[in-house]
Amino acid sequence: MKEVPAVQLLTPEGLRVEHDEYACSLNAEEIFGLYRDMAIVRRICHEATSLQRQGQLALWAPVQGQEAAQIGAGRAMAPKDFSFPSYREHGIAWCRGIPPTDWLRLFRGVSMGGWDPVQYRHSVPTIVIGNQVLNAVGYAMGIQRDGAEEAVMTFFGDGATSQGDVAEGFGFGAVFNAPIVFFMQNNQWAISEPTSRQTLIPLYHRAEGYGFPGIRVDGNDVLAVYEVTKRALDNARAGAGPTLIEAFTYRMGAHTTSDDPTRYRVDAEVELWKHRDPVERVKSYLIREHQMSPKKFEEVAAEADQMAAELRVNVLSMPDPEPLSIFDHAYAEPHPLVEEGRRDLADFVGGAS
Amino acid sequence: MTSMTMAKALNEGLRRSLDRFPKALMIGEDIGKLGGVFRITDGLQKDFGEDRIIDSPLAESGLVGVGVGLAMRGFRPICEIQFDGFVYPAFDQIVSQVAKQHARTSGAYKMAMVIRIPFGGHIGAIEHHSESPESYFAHTAGLRVVSPSNPHDAYWMIQEAVACDDPVIFCEPKCRYWDKGDVDETNSGLSIWSAAVLREGSDVTLVTYGPSVKTALHVAEVAATEGRSLEVIDLRSVAPVDFATVVASVEKTGRLVVVSEAPSTASVAASVVATVTERAFYSLRAPALQVTGYHVPYPPSRIESHVMPNTDRILDAVDRVMEFES
Structure with a gap:
């Protein structure tokens, strides 16, 4: 499928570009904060993959490649907002303040959820593809009835757009003008099936048929994702109804640790997306435009290593639940x-x- | 005591629930201005407003799926499925989210939901309008499944279902909607989770629920003229079943016949037979029998009265347990 233009504020090379409708509202330190988020989430994810390979987790769903989409969206949320993830939203869990150890409880097989969704205002993972989109719309309809100025954001992938629940969620969200943002990460692959098996049109166009705005954003550009999501959430809270955001990104790793992507996609494609890496992109920008010292990045790496080591200790000492x-x-x-x-x-x- | 139809009793019970719980709301297809295709919600939107009596887009998974989110937000959604045969698009949400959300969140979210389903046959309908899907839901941990058989129970059981902090699949015997009965609006009587002994007897325990209760009571009348004393039990809650009441009866009569419109395989009726056999084996003087729908898709309505559990088929089963010799 031909790629259509997406909102972009940072090129794959890390150069700032201007956009007619979206300006960057963040200063250098705030952008560095986003870099730190992404670097830590990536490191934690690597540790989780290792733990699975060592038999300590039943399964893991790697997020590598999608860090900008998730950190940009997660940091755009207000504390009072509520989010409904699928099972790969580790970056959103990080932004909601959920300790990484809790992300792994489900995958360790010691919990069906892993955290208190009320405390963190982040629902537990949903494995059945698309269910959470309807649940999120219902929650948003509750916000309307409470007269609260809050928004809901729900996360799903390109594969999920083929599910009836997602289509029904779009319909309910539209006709009830619910305060919801439909955040789709189009990572190009639903396990082994490319997006071309789910749709013949760019997925953000789906919104038009339901009567609310749809927008494609460069999902590997954390600045663009942040601004696009922030505006969509502001609109939702202000009563302007839903927005569909298609974060155009790439799943760099396997669908899960049980998957073997070499059976269905070519190395050249993976190589192409490596040049669009979301973490390196913002690092290049910070070094080039803001002359940030290498030391700052080394400190983040050390911090992330420390967190990964703590995670490992926590997982290995995680008790089985009482029968x-x-x-x-x-x-x-x-x-x-x-x-x-x-x-x-x-x-x-x-x-x- | 007020005499009213089951349809009116449900309407009044819903009205009381909406009064009692400001967070109770209804969502379903055509439940607003129309009052539902069976008029169960007649006048409710006028009195409680469009924000609480919500005409849903035509999507069953949707109206249950948003119910889950509303329940997470602290509401008490009452979802209406228009007909039994249309609940299947919502099956995924009911089994995957409604039933499991409380467990998946370690109790953080109660699914205080009611899903009302008009069910069963005998209304001369075309296909997909006469099914008995209760066993699918009875099988699912996390759900409760009930069915009133008369206006008094309908009035009180819908209120108890709305007040319950667990999800309740509320199966309404649509062929009994227009039967009248006395409703005591001051005294509920039995809890929703208790089975009711509607007629005492000494020879055979006849267990059923929902639309077949009236049939069973008629069978007991006929059997009495033949000198046979049937004890009729209305389960009311089919998940969980009040086995204490059923087993006590079988220990007295020594014989059990279970009646349901749903086919027997892996059904509520089969489960009652299995558990009673386990708990009252030495009391049974004959094999427990089931009179159920046959293992075929629901028949064309012109012949439904012949193939659903009817007086003749139930009396035949009574004869067989009475005449059994080991």
Whole structure:
């Protein structure tokens, strides 16, 4: 598919470019903060992949290549906003303040969620593709009924746009004018299927059919993603309804640690996208335009290494849940089958010890 | 006591729930100005406004999926599925999100939702309008499934379902919508989770729920003229089942017949037989029998009365358990 122009404020080489509608509102230190976010998330992600390879995680969904899309979007959110991720939104989890150890609980197999969604205003991961888009629209309809000035952002991929729930989410969001931002990361691949198997038109065009704005942003340009998302969230809070953002990016790694991308895509494509790397791009910009010293970047690398080491210790010492805990939250109110099951398993667990 | 139809009782029960819970709201297709295709929500939008009685886009997964988000925000959504056969597009949201959200979030979010489904046959409808999908939901951990059989229960059970902090699949026997009965608006009687012994007897325990309860009571009348004493139990909640009441009855009668419109395989009826056999094996004087819909798609309506559980088929099962000799 032919690439169409996307909003861009930073070229792949790290040069600032002007855009007619979007200016960069961040100063050098703030941009360095975004660099730090991306570098840490990438390092944590590498550590998680290693932990999976060493048998310490059941699975991991790498985010490498999509750091700018997620950090730009995550940092554009206000603390009072609420987000609904799929399962690859580690960068959003970072921006919401969720400790990296908690991101790995689901993948370690010790939790179905991993964090308190109320505390962090970030829902637990959704594995069934597209479900969360409808849930997010419902939450946004609740915000409307509460008369609150908050927005919801939901994350999904190019593959998810083929799901009925995403289409229905667009429809509900549109007709109820819900305060929601549909943030799509088009990373070009739904496991082994290219975007051309999901759509014949650029995906952001879908919005037009529903009657709200759609925009494509260079998903590897953290400055552009930040500005585009910030405006969409502002519009949502102000009652202007939904926006569909297509962050045009690339999944540099495998779909998950169970995947083998060499079976379905060519090295040349991966090489092409390496030149658009989101982390190196902003680093080049900061060095060239703001003369930031190498020492600052080394400090971030050391900080990230330290966090990765702590993560490793935390994961290796993560206890298995108590077997009887499976009964704790199946229902909110007392349930006879749950109590029977609890007594039954208690006998077995007790007998084994 | 007020005499009213089940449709009116549901309407009144919903009205009381909306009064009691400011965060309760309804979402469904045609439930606003039209009042629903069965008029269950008649007049509610006029009294509670369009923000609380929401005419949904025509998308079942959508109206349940946004219900999940509304519940996360602290609302008590009451979703209406227009007909049983149209609930399947919402199956994914119901099983993957409605049923599991409380567990997945370690209790951070209660799914205080009701999903109302008019179900069952006997209304002379075309296909997809007469199905009994309750067993799909009864099978799913995280859900509760109930079915009222009369106006009094409909009035109170819908209020208890709305007040429940767990998701409740509320199956309304649409062929009984227009049957009248006395509603005691001051006293609910049994809890929604309790089975009701509607008629006491000593020879056979006849267990059923929803649309078949009226049939079962009629069967008991007929059987009495033949000198047979049937005890009729209305399960009311089919997930969980109040097995204490059912088992106590079987321990008394020694015989069990379970009736449902849904086919037997992996069904609520089959589950009742299995559990009673486990818990009251030495009380049973004959194999427990089921009278259910056949394992075929719902039949064309001109012949539905012949192939659904009817008086003749249930009486035949009663004869078989009474005449069984080991």
